[in-house]
Amino acid sequence: MILRRTIPIWIATLGGFVMLISAFGKPIEGMGESFAEVFNVIAAIAFVLGAGSLLKANLTKISRRDAGWGFAIVTLSTFAVTLIAGIFKVGVNPSRDFPLATFSGKQTTPESPFGWLYEYAMVPLTSTMFALLAFYVASAAFRAFRAKNLEAGLLLGTAFIVLLGRTFAGVILTGWLPEWASGLRLENLSVYVMQVFNTAGNRAIIVGIALGVAATSLRILLGVDRSWMGTGGDR
Amino acid sequence: MTRQGKTWLVMCGVLAALLIARGLTGEGLGRVYVKKVEVSLGSEQVAGAQGVSQTIWKEVPADKATMKWVEWNQVAPKEFFAARAANPAQDSISLSWPRTIGLWLGAFFTLAIMSFLYADNIAYKLAEATVIGVSAAYWMVIGFWETLVPKLFGALTPTLVSKLVLPSLQPSDVVQQISMWVALVLGVMMLWRLAPRGGWIAAWPLAFIVGVTAGLKIVSHVESDLMAQAAATMQPIVEVVPSATGGTDWYATTWATLANALVLVGVVCGLVYFLFSVQHKGVIGGAARVGVWYLMITFGAAFGFTVMGRIALLAARFEFLFDDWLWLIDPNHLRS
Structure with missing residues (x-):
């Protein structure tokens, strides 16, 4: 239990708090950089894990003669050729x-x-x-987009304004509008939508995401959220 | 033969006929030309920092070179046409068979993926299997050469790395070496997941990755998203725009002020909508409803941008087919 759950939680807490404090405190800034380097190296080694899983899945498929096993041979062959060519820098001056x-x-x-x-x-x-x-996307939009209420109408209308406003079609469609009403030309309307409404909506979403990420990360660091460890049914 | 089989046969036949017709007209199609560049390098000793001499390499005439090799740089077909017209026996610019085969393979893969629009088929499955194999190995190779070699092997076996890969490698200190040993041990523990027993050992490096990611994300999101977005929103609402004559441009000032007010209202109402711990009734309900309108406009704009981005990618693929491969169009004047 200690090896499987307690120590991992302590490792996560230590790693997270070192990164957190190193952003504010000069004394352990170097420690934070070391942790970041260790992180990068483990992430690079994780590619080997991915390759291992790819080999395991495809070799199993081939050995069982599952449906599409021929394509598994193609996957493994292209994987092997690319890997050998890249790792050994074949033909590179x-x-x-x-x-x-x-x-x-x-x-x-x-x-x-x-x-x-x-x-x-x-x-x-x-x-x-x-x-x-x-x-x-176009096919899904054709089937799903119905301006049944105000919200759906806003979404549909904005999509049209942005799409038309950034192509020649928009310029041609509303180019006849006089100078005093130039703000209603699609290309200008598109800019206005992006600068005002899209900026405001995006900001609300970004702030919401930032608060959510900070809260979730803190729960992990404090050991409250342990879902990342799985159900504990590991061998 | 099924109806689908007949359709495929007709499509492939039409494509083959068009290719043959295109190949027999004009300058042909789908060829890549390369220019031969001979690299001749010689070494020279120069005084470096702190009076230590160091070797630098530079281009020298071929007869004085100590290192030589040949590079092949891709050139526009019109350069080959001009060189051939000037001297039919020239060999400095020539057809590159590997790249020409690659171009045709790229065209095949493009059409194979596009064929999925009609129905799932062998060509698409072949392309799909290829992309999985190539991209998995590609990212593994990039991880190996960009991270493992300079950081891990550079700290643990500096002599070997500096001799074979990076002669400019800076020697690592004790802290770096210790941290790389830790990284190596944690990395090996992570690979234990592939073993038939003891998969839980991989939980330790996973814990490290989860913890460090969480710590990094708190800092980066709070700093660049929360604080930066809040600071950008907390601006004076009234924005006075000066006119060209030195006074105030009231038209521009009104619009700028209205825009600032609308942004503020949108951010506040959008955030109210995300406030799930309070019932959306009364003033809160009204603000949340306005927030939903703003969010819908944002999603509409995001949809428009996504469609445009994908269409731009599609246009790039068509340009590859019609310009690089079939030589039917020449927007960059590569052949004329």
């Missing part, structure tokens, strides 16, 4: 400042296999996946 240091060059140049995989596999794949959301 050394840095011009330190040419004698074999691994001093950057592995992200498109000349190297790792940079090639990034440039021609990862970038097209990830950016197209994000781009696809344009269709799904």
